[in-house]
Amino acid sequence: MKTNRSNCPLTRALDIIGDKWSLLIIRDIIIMGKKTFTEFMKSKEKIATNILANRLELLIKHELLSVTKLPNDQKTKIYYLTDAGLDLYPIICELMKWSDRNLNKSFGPIGSKILDDLHTKPNDKIIAEATSSYRASRQEILNAIS
Amino acid sequence: MKTNRSNCPLTRALDIIGDKWSLLIIRDIIIMGKKTFTEFMKSKEKIATNILANRLELLIKHELLSVTKLPNDQKTKIYYLTDAGLDLYPIICELMKWSDRNLNKSFGPIGSKILDDLHTKPNDKIIAEATSSYRASRQEILNAIS
Numbered sequence: 232m233k234t235n236r237s238n239c240p241l242t243r244a245l246d247i248i249g250d251k252w253s254l255l256i257i258r259d260i261i262i263m264g265k266k267t268f269t270e271f272m273k274s275k276e277k278i279a280t281n282i283l284a285n286r287l288e289l290l291i292k293h294e295l296l297s298v299t300k301l302p303n304d305q306k307t308k309i310y311y312l313t314d315a316g317l318d319l320y321p322i323i324c325e326l327m328k329w330s331d332r333n334l335n336k337s338f339g340p341i342g343s344k345i346l347d348d349l350h351t352k353p354n355d356k357i358i359a360e361a362t363s364s365y366r367a368s369r370q371e372i373l374n375a376i377s
Numbered sequence: 378m379k380t381n382r383s384n385c386p387l388t389r390a391l392d393i394i395g396d397k398w399s400l401l402i403i404r405d406i407i408i409m410g411k412k413t414f415t416e417f418m419k420s421k422e423k424i425a426t427n428i429l430a431n432r433l434e435l436l437i438k439h440e441l442l443s444v445t446k447l448p449n450d451q452k453t454k455i456y457y458l459t460d461a462g463l464d465l466y467p468i469i470c471e472l473m474k475w476s477d478r479n480l481n482k483s484f485g486p487i488g489s490k491i492l493d494d495l496h497t498k499p500n501d502k503i504i505a506e507a508t509s510s511y512r513a514s515r516q517e518i519l520n521a522i523s
């Protein structure tokens with residue numbers, strides 16, 4: 232897939248995250264606090280190793296994701312979101328709300344927790360809380376490597 | 378790709394519209410007023426015939442899109458969105474806004490018009506206007522076939 236099929240902003244976004252996996256990785260990082268390849272592999276959607284490696288590489292290439300290693304563990308790659316990557320959270324919320332409004336309602340516990348929040352709190356507040364909480368955990372990584 | 382990889386609402390949504398083309402077709406229907414296969418083929422992203430046919434079929438299968446023929450033209454298939462398909466518009470707006478905030482800003486005229494609106498009007502108002510306008514044009518199709 233060549234990028235920049237057109238200069239429509241929707242197309243530009245889909246050129247990068249228009250697939251079945253990228254936003255699940257972002258979900259796992261923001262909502263589940265996952266940071267490593269092994270943790271991403273454990274998600275219930277059972278992503279294949281090569282697809283995960285490919286998506287991580289693409290997200291890094293487009294500067295939505297960064298990768299580092301902690302001083303006390305030089306073997307494990309630690310992935311964390313850039314601000315542009317974290318800024319995908321409003322899209323994730325809209326997709327969840329669309330599912331909630333239009334698809335069969337037997338969602339699992341993770342989705343249900345977020346949907347409960349989306350039903351009872353203003354959207355902006357949920358996004359601000361998740362963003363601020365993620366920024367704090369990202370800062371711990373950045374402090375450890377600085 | 379098997380559907381229902383998990384019961385997370387995000388995954389459920391991506392199982393259906395997690396690709397590079399489906400939301401472009403929805404965009405063309407809502408924003409450009411397109412209704413036919415030939416019109417979809419003319420979009421600047423140059424979708425391949427087989428991909429377009431496949432995506433239309435999938436959108437119909439998941440009841441986001443319906444298809445009919447007008448009494449005065451039994452050759453041309455007319456595609457129109459169901460309420461669940463039209464309800465994807467908030468996701469399209471979030472994707473455009475994310476592009477606008479995070480990607481290089483040289484967008485073409487269609488994107489610029491919508492982004493101007495997204496910058497100057499409340500989100501809810503833009504979505505309500507587009508939805509109401511689309512419902513009116515869909516009603517014309519439904520009247521013609523009733």
